[in-house]
Amino acid sequence: MNLVPLLGHASLDDVFAWRADGPVRVRDFIADAEALAALLPAGRHQLNVCHDRYRFAVGFAAGLLRGKTSLQPASQSAETLRQIAAECPDVYCLSDGEFDSLDLPRFVFPAMPAVDAAKVAKIPAIPAELIAARLFTSGSTGRPVAHDKTWGKLVRNGRVEAERLGLLRQPHSIVGTVPAQHSYGFESTVLLALHGHSPFWSGKPFYPQDIVAALQAVPAPRLLVTTPFHLSALLAAGLEIPAVDLLLSATAPLSKQLACAAEAACQAPLHEIYGSTESGQLASRRTTADLAWELLPGVALEQADETTFASGGHVEGRVPLSDLIEIRADGRFLLHGRNADMVNIAGKRTSLAYLNHQIAAIAGVVDAAFFLPDAETADGIARLCAFVVAPGLSRRQLVADLRQRLDPVFLPRPLVLLDALPRNSTGKLPRERLQALYAEQVHDGGR
C-alpha cells in the first residue's frame, strides 16, 4: 500500500495554524485529530460543515485516520442534503455551530479532551488511494455530480500550488475569506496548510474590517486567499490594509483594473488560480503582467472538437472543462468566457440546466426558465432572473420552495410570472428570446 503523510512538515514543532489564542503546532493538530478520530461515528461518509477552519481540518484529518471520505457539496440546501443522504445512507454531519442537518445524524464537534501532544512521535501516513474527499458540482440533470479525490492526488495538488506560489521556500500565514469546504478554499487554505507549510488563520473573515483584523492577527509574510467579490468589497471600504505579501484570487476571473487596484492597495503581487471542482487547480497567472494562464506542473490540456480536456499530474482522469480556451504556441492559454450554460455568481457556480430542473420540480410549475443577464461591468455581479408559468402559485411561495433547493445567491431577482413562455416551434427557448423577454418584462419595466 502506497502511503502519503498527513502533513508535509519537517518538524512536529512547526506551526500548523493560528487561532485566536495563538499558534497550533503540528503535534497539537495531530493529537487533536487522533483524539477526535477515536470519537467519530462509524459511518464511512462525513459531511463536515464546521465553520472554523481549524475544526474543519481536525475533522478532515480525523476522518482520514479512520479511512473516511469527506463529503463537500457546493450548497447546503435542504434538497442537496436529502440527495446526499439517499446516496450515502451512512453519512453523518460533523458540525461546530448552528446547522440544520435535517434528518442527517449530527455529531457535534466535541470540546477536545486534554491530550498530551508531547506524546505525538510522528506524522501519521494515509493510503494514497483513499478517496479522501468527494466534492460535488450541480451538473445538468438536477442531481449533484460527485467528483472523488484520492488522498495522493490532493497532496500533489497542494504541493504544486505551494511550489507555484513560492511557499515551499518561504511559508506564509494564510488568511482565507472562502469556506474550507469548497474546492478553492479547500485547496488554497486546507491543503496549503497540510502540504504547503503555510499555517492558516482559523477564522473566515467576511466584512472588510474582519479581513484587516485577521491579517493583523497572524505574523508576516502573509497570503490573502480571496475572491473578486470579497476583494472588491475590501478595496471599496478604503481601510488601511496591513502588509500583505501575496494575494490570491479565484472562482471568477479578475479584470486587469481590479487586479491593478488590489496590487496598489496591498503593495503585493496578485496571482489568480484557474481550476474547477471537477479538475482541481490547473493554472495560475499574474494578472497585471500577463492575461495568459500558465499550467501547474504535471497538468496538460488537449482539445477535441470544441472541448478542452485537462489531465495529468494531480488531475483525476481526463476532465472536460466548461470554459472556452485558446492554447497559445508557448503552452500558455487564454480564457474566452464560459460555456453559455454555466452560471457564476459571486464565485458560486452552477448551470442553467440545473436551475431549470430545480424549478420545474416544484409542484404546480408548468414551465420555467432561468436567465442570466449580462453584467453591466466586468467585476459587477449579475443577478439571475426566472420566467415562470405556475397558475395558482404566488411569487412568494415559489421563492420559498426554491430556497429549499438552491443557494441563496441563485434565487431569481426578479421572478416573473407569465401565462406562457415564448418557446419556438421546436419547443426550445433560445437565449435571444429570453433576452427580449427580459428587456420587455424587467429592464423596461420601471427598474
Place this chain on the structure above:
Amino acid sequence: MSAQATPEAIAALLPEIAELVVSALNLEIGAGDIDPEAPLFGEGLGLDSIDILELALVISKRYGFQLRSDNEDNVRIFSSLRALAAHIATHRTK
C-alpha cells in the same frame, strides 16, 4: 463603543434604515413595507451575502463605523431591521 441606544432612538432610526436598505439594494418594495421584526436574511426579506457586503459598505460610509462578524454565517445584526437599527444606533460615529 458607545452606550446602548434607547428604544426611542432605535425606533426613530427605523424609517431611515429601511430607506437605505431599499435604495442600496434596488429592492422592488417600499421602505414602509419592511416589517421591522422580520428577518432580513433568508426567509423574510431574502437578502444574501452579496447584499450584506453591499449594505455594509453603505452603512460604514454613512454612519462612520465598520461592521464586524466572526463569521459570514453569523451576521446577527441582520436578523431584523430593528436589530440592524439598534446596532447602528449603538455604534454610529456620525
